[in-house]
Amino acid sequence: MKFEYENSFEVKHKIQERKIAILPIGAIEAHGPHLPLSTDNILAERLSEKLAEKVHAFVLPTLPYGQVWSLRDFPGSINISNESLISVLVDIGTSLYKQGFRIWAIVNGHLGNQPALKDAARVLYDRFQDFKVFYFFYPGMNTILKDVRETQSVHSTYFHACEVETSIMLYLAEEHTNMDKAICDIPNIPESADFTPTPWQKFTNTAVLGDATLATKEKGEKIVEAAIEKMAAMLRSAKDEIA
Template identity: 75%
Template structure:
């Protein structure tokens, strides 16, 4: 159910039928020559829609800006601070809580948003004690990706505009992928990038971290379906 298309006369009754709200959270940043700037928004939004079907939830309007400090110097990237993002999420969560929602699931399409989502969830844990708050980023994807990838990951945490993320797009938003422009760029990421502020311009000029040419819809579907199953189980659980 799309929250923004409800009207104020009917939404109160709708919330009584489903007290689960899903917020897609993305970013605007470089994703190589074959993917659009809004890749993370598209992935978060379409992933949220599939999840909502599984758990009978509302999908809130997508939050389209994120913390993209590492890629802020690339053309097209729009960066907001962790504090701004965290405060925004807390405000949204508290508004949902006051309207009767009991589950708030943030579906993240951009790794850099992670710290802000976690901090927001902690604030909401204190301020909204009767609302469960989740912050999801493709749960279970690491094992699933290792099973289908044909090239070694450039980094043990990062994946970006590569074989994996491009496969996600081919499954969830294929109309926005131009595989004729897909490239192979497997940078040597220095060890200090894990322990110091390191703009990605230091090790990539494309924002691609892998072989995007190897992406397929089938790989994307395999990983995404596992992530959806894991998210649905967590939301439906009574932990």
């Protein structure tokens, strides 16, 4: 259920009933020639809608901008700082708490947002200890990837516009995925990139990290459904604790 379409006369009761607010958050950034700039937002929204059905929650309007420092100089990318993102999230969380929500699930479509989400959640924990904040980024995915991916990841932590993310798009938003333009680009990411600031244009001019041509809807389904079950289980447990 989308929160923005409620009215202020009825929403208070519904908040008390549902208890959970879900915020999709993504980014506007380059995703190669076959995926749109809004890929992370689209995925966060579709994931949030599926999750909300599982746990009877409200879906908030998407927060469409994220920390995209690594890709900020690619055409179309729009970057905001960690500090700005943390501040906005803390303000949103504070408002949600005052409105009566006691569980907030931030469904993140862009890995670069995770540090800010974690910091914002910690600020809110110190402020409201009976307010449970989750920051989800495809939990359980690494286990599923061992079975579904055909290519080795180009990096131990992140994936981008590749076999994995393109598969997720094919499952959740096939209408925004152009496989005729999918490419294979396997960059050599220097080890030092994990230890010193390294803009991605230092090692890729496509923003594709892997072989997007191997993406399938079936792979995406396995990744997404596993993540949704993980998220739903944690939210149900949190809801039981405050019942």
